[in-house]
Amino acid sequence: MSKIVACYKWVLDESDIRINSDLSVDFSKAKGKISDYDRNAIEAAVKLAEAVGAKPVGLTFGSSKARQSLKDALSRGLEEAFWVKAEEAENADGAVTARALAAGIKAMGDVALVICAEGASDTYARQTASRIGALLDLPVVTSVLRVTVEGNTVTAVRKLDDCLETVKFELPGVISVLPEAFQPTIPGLKAVMAAGKKPVTEYDCGSLGVNLVSARKVMEVKAYAQERRNIIIEGDNAAAKVAAVVSNLKKEGVL
Amino acid sequence: MAGVFVYSDKSGIALELVGCAKAAGKEAMVIVFSQEAAEEVKNSGADRVFILQGDNEVPENYAQAVADFLKEKSAELFLVGATARGRDLAARVAGYLDCPMASDVSAISFGDGKVTTERMIYGGAVTQKEELTGLSVVTVAGGKYAPIEGSAEVETVTVTPDNRVQLVERAPVERKGVNLQAADRVVCVGMGVEKEEDMQMIRDLAAVLNAEIGCTRGIAEEKHWLPPEQYIGISGAVIKPQLCVSIGISGQVQHTIGIRDSKVIVAVNNNEKAPIFKTCDYGIVGDLYEVVPLLIEELKK
Ligand SMILES: Cc1cc2nc3c(=O)[nH]c(=O)nc-3n(C[C@H](O)[C@H](O)[C@H](O)COP(=O)(O)OP(=O)(O)OC[C@H]3O[C@@H](n4cnc5c(N)ncnc54)[C@H](O)[C@@H]3O)c2cc1C
Numbered sequence: 192m193s194k195i196v197a198c199y200k201w202v203l204d205e206s207d208i209r210i211n212s213d214l215s216v217d218f219s220k221a222k223g224k225i226s227d228y229d230r231n232a233i234e235a236a237v238k239l240a241e242a243v244g245a246k247p248v249g250l251t252f253g254s255s256k257a258r259q260s261l262k263d264a265l266s267r268g269l270e271e272a273f274w275v276k277a278e279e280a281e282n283a284d285g286a287v288t289a290r291a292l293a294a295g296i297k298a299m300g301d302v303a304l305v306i307c308a309e310g311a312s313d314t315y316a317r318q319t320a321s322r323i324g325a326l327l328d329l330p331v332v333t334s335v336l337r338v339t340v341e342g343n344t345v346t347a348v349r350k351l352d353d354c355l356e357t358v359k360f361e362l363p364g365v366i367s368v369l370p371e372a373f374q375p376t377i378p379g380l381k382a383v384m385a386a387g388k389k390p391v392t393e394y395d396c397g398s399l400g401v402n403l404v405s406a407r408k409v410m411e412v413k414a415y416a417q418e419r420r421n422i423i424i425e426g427d428n429a430a431a432k433v434a435a436v437v438s439n440l441k442k443e444g445v446l
Numbered sequence: 447m448a449g450v451f452v453y454s455d456k457s458g459i460a461l462e463l464v465g466c467a468k469a470a471g472k473e474a475m476v477i478v479f480s481q482e483a484a485e486e487v488k489n490s491g492a493d494r495v496f497i498l499q500g501d502n503e504v505p506e507n508y509a510q511a512v513a514d515f516l517k518e519k520s521a522e523l524f525l526v527g528a529t530a531r532g533r534d535l536a537a538r539v540a541g542y543l544d545c546p547m548a549s550d551v552s553a554i555s556f557g558d559g560k561v562t563t564e565r566m567i568y569g570g571a572v573t574q575k576e577e578l579t580g581l582s583v584v585t586v587a588g589g590k591y592a593p594i595e596g597s598a599e600v601e602t603v604t605v606t607p608d609n610r611v612q613l614v615e616r617a618p619v620e621r622k623g624v625n626l627q628a629a630d631r632v633v634c635v636g637m638g639v640e641k642e643e644d645m646q647m648i649r650d651l652a653a654v655l656n657a658e659i660g661c662t663r664g665i666a667e668e669k670h671w672l673p674p675e676q677y678i679g680i681s682g683a684v685i686k687p688q689l690c691v692s693i694g695i696s697g698q699v700q701h702t703i704g705i706r707d708s709k710v711i712v713a714v715n716n717n718e719k720a721p722i723f724k725t726c727d728y729g730i731v732g733d734l735y736e737v738v739p740l741l742i743e744e745l746k747k
Contacts, residue, residue, distance in 0.1 A: 205568040205699055206721070216572050285547055286540065312700075314567055315680065316549040318537035325509060325541025330610040333506075333534040346614070351530045352456075353621070357614040358504070364610075371667040406582070407546040410562065411575040417706060423718075423729040433740040436712060436728045445631075445689040445710045446655075446745075 192246045193303040197236035197269065198292055198323070199229035201253045201260040202313040210414040225260055228308035230267065230375035235338070235368045236306050237268035243340045245303055246270050252291040254278045265386035266378040272389065273299050277396040277403060284407040285314075289322030294399040296327065299392070304345070305365040309334070320367035330364040336372050448520050449473030449493070453512070453535065454527025454588075455505055457486035461593035463525045463586060464490040468594055470556045475519075476598070477512060479505050484600050491596035502607035505531055509538035511605035516543065521581060523561055525554075528585040540583040547583040548576055554584060570680055570703030622673050624658055631657035631689045634678060634705060637664045638694020638715065638734055642671050647738050648693065654745045660685060662701050678704035691741075694734045697722025714738070 207221035225233075233249060240247035248271045249264040251257050257280070261272045275295040279287065296302050307320035317333075324331030336355070337348040346359045350369060378386075396403060422439075424432040440446045450467035452474060454460040460476055464487075467474035474492045478484045484497050498511055516524055516539070526536040528550045540547035551563040552573070560579050567574050578584070626632060633652040639645065652659050659676065666677040678685055679701040686707035693714050695701065702725045705711060713726035714737045723729040730737055 203568075205571055208568060208571055210571075285537070285549075286544060289541060290544070309681075312569065314549075315569070316547075317533050318540065318547055318549060321509075321534050321537030322541035325513075325538045326544070328510075330608070331506070331534070331538060332611060334530045349530075350619075354619055355617045356504075357616075358611050359614055360611045369667075370663075374668075405546060406579045407548070408577045408579070409574060410577050412567075413573050413575075415566075415571060415573060415703075415706075417725060419711065419725055420727040421724060421729070422727060423723055423731060429730075429732050429736050430740050430744075432730050432732065433737060433744050436730060437741070437744045439728055440689065440710065440712070443710055 192244070193301050194248050194299065195236045195240040195245045195304045195306065196248050196250050196296060196299070196302055197229070197233040198250050198305065198307045198319060199233060199260070199264060200226045200311045200313075201251060201257040202226045202311055205312060214414045214416060216412055216414050223256055223259055225263055226308065226311045226313065228310065228312065228370045231370050231373045232306045232308040232368055233264060233267045233269060234373040234375045238373060239304065239306070239338065239340055248273060248299070250292060250295050250299070251275070252277070252283070252288055252295070253280045256281075261391050262383070262386045265389045266383045267375065268382070270389060272391045273394065274391065275394045275396060275399065275401070277401070279396075279403045282409065283403070284405045285316050285318035285322055286407070287403055287405050289319055289326055291396060291401045292319065293323050293326040294396075294401045295394055296323070298394055298399055303362045304340070305329075307365070307367045309367055309369055320365050324365040327365070330360040331366070332358055332360065332364070333367040335366050335368045338366065338368070338372070448522050449475055450523045450525050451475045451477055451516055451519070451521045452492070452525050453477045453532065455529055455531045456527055456588065457483065459527030459529070459588040460487050461490045462588060462591040463527060464492045465593045466554065466586070466591040467525060469591070472556060477515070479508055488598050488600055489595055490598060491594035492598040495598045495600045497600065497602045498605045499602050500605050500607035502609060503613050504611060506535045506538060507607045507609065507611055508605065509535055510542050510608055513539045513542035515603065515605070516581065522559070523581070524583045526583065526585045528587040533585055536583050536585050543581060543583070545581050545583060546578040547585075548578060549585050551584055551586055554586065566680065566703065569699035571699045621675055624676055626658055626660050626676065626678070626683045626685050629658040629685065629687050631655050632660045632685050632687045632691070632708075633657045634660045634662070634690055634692045634695060635665060636662040636693065636695030639665070642669070644735075645671055651691070651693075651738055651742050654742055655689070655691065657689070657691070662695055680704065692722055692726065693738060695722055696720050697725050
């Protein structure tokens, strides 16, 4: 059975990031998560595979930390997970990430469709689908709002800045879906239990021959400084709180 | 011919990117895919305009051709307008070249065989400075650089596009023309609002404040209660009003990046732990269904 592959990334949760007073960034308390919109890509793979009788699988490029992601991904309806492993994944740029994912897609074989999300919640670079398509020289359609597969033909409606564009292509190919195209479902207890028993394949970047060297160097990482007064008006009387805020706004001269 | 090669499906952005390259003392060449597009950029002050001519109406289908062309011309940078199409074409070109790319940068500077860029990561909580070596691709949103003038020679090069993705149809999407960027006051509404008819209350608040209405992504893209150009954040609009009143918004960074240039931010949320209270100047912990009507009353006084 041919595969529909959802690519996903295990990222640090941005809401756990702490900012130090010198604007350096403390990631040490940050927990991992499957990048928000990648859950939509997983949902897309599951739904499309169901519609055409293909096998929905997940693919991630990640360090040893990404192990935690596998069960989560599999509980979302995927039947098998593939993990291209390298510690370098944590600082990989778009070029290295796409090379690793493309190598994983080649290695698993029999892939009809690759689905990426619009962008990852950490870098939000929006490169991966297009780069994978180029590396594998497959047709690519990005910004997909609606998609149907009939036989070998994919018809997709793209949402662009000033138009809705309908295009079609023959499988195999790569698409990126907009977050609003597929709403992820929250996995139930049964799905979570079943996930532990589903197959996982690990690939080593070395044996896949993935070039992990990038021509991009990170020079500096700095927090954005946010200076706000954070005056929370207290009290049980809503009308009094509203009056206090309005009077402050008048004093500020913004009313 | 070293130099910076510019592309945008929006001619206005292409003009700005030429301005960016020329201001840095670089040679600037514009790539277009049609005669009409060439007309729109031939007075951009670029050194040359290249029409890559093929029989395909989807610009992204020229990615391989552009990659080959950039190599042949020994380009140092492919500078692309960060629109949906531009990002896709740019990343595909970067894929065919297997070269570095920086997306949606807020700053760019040119060094010897290198470019240094700055961009937001983690939804806008953090900025990252990167150095790209060798032929690279960078995307930049419109509105960052000033266009210049001067006529450019136009040259046509015949190329072979990738015809595997076929255009079926295009339906233009009308913009309502709300100018959030220029608004002095904005009422921003989030998923705390339960029903579409409750939006009337938000419109009433905006009316007494003489404010425009903005929203979070979910209100536009999931609920469709407001058009997409009215949502604010990293993938939407960025506003800088005197006053931003945030109603029923949790305040995650992907949204607040779009409001943080406001002079004063007021937030109403019934969850005292909502992150919006860390991003606001004045906060009211309370039910918006109680607070908004009171606000309207108080402002009418
Ligand atoms: C890569 C990426 C890009 C994104 N880009 C954007 C973007 O550009 N713009 C954007 O907006 N989002 C963006 N998001 C989504 C963003 O992370 C948040 O999910 C979104 O902004 C949340 O919208 P919200 O605050 O309206 O909804 P929620 O997070 O659901 O918050 C609703 C809030 O309403 C409050 N509430 C509920 N009932 C009441 C009541 N009766 N009275 C008062 N308060 C109430 C709740 O306490 C809650 O805090 C992006 C996400 C990712 C991953």
